[in-house]
Amino acid sequence: MKLKPIKTEQDYFKALERLELIFDAKSGTNEGDELEILGILL
Numbered sequence: 642m643k644l645k646p647i648k649t650e651q652d653y654f655k656a657l658e659r660l661e662l663i664f665d666a667k668s669g670t671n672e673g674d675e676l677e678i679l680g681i682l683l
Contacts, residue, residue: 644675647682656683 647653660679666672 644678644682653683 645652647656656679660676660683663672663676663679666676
């Protein structure tokens with residue numbers, strides 16, 4: 642999981658794409674943690 646600030650519209654759309662890919666991640670997993678953090682950022 643490599644997170645960075647969302648500074649541009651392109652960054653925002655990349656983050657949305659990633660969010661879509663991991664949307665059903667289980668809580669307590671690395672992807673679940675990433676999903677939670679991305680949700681907060683977005």
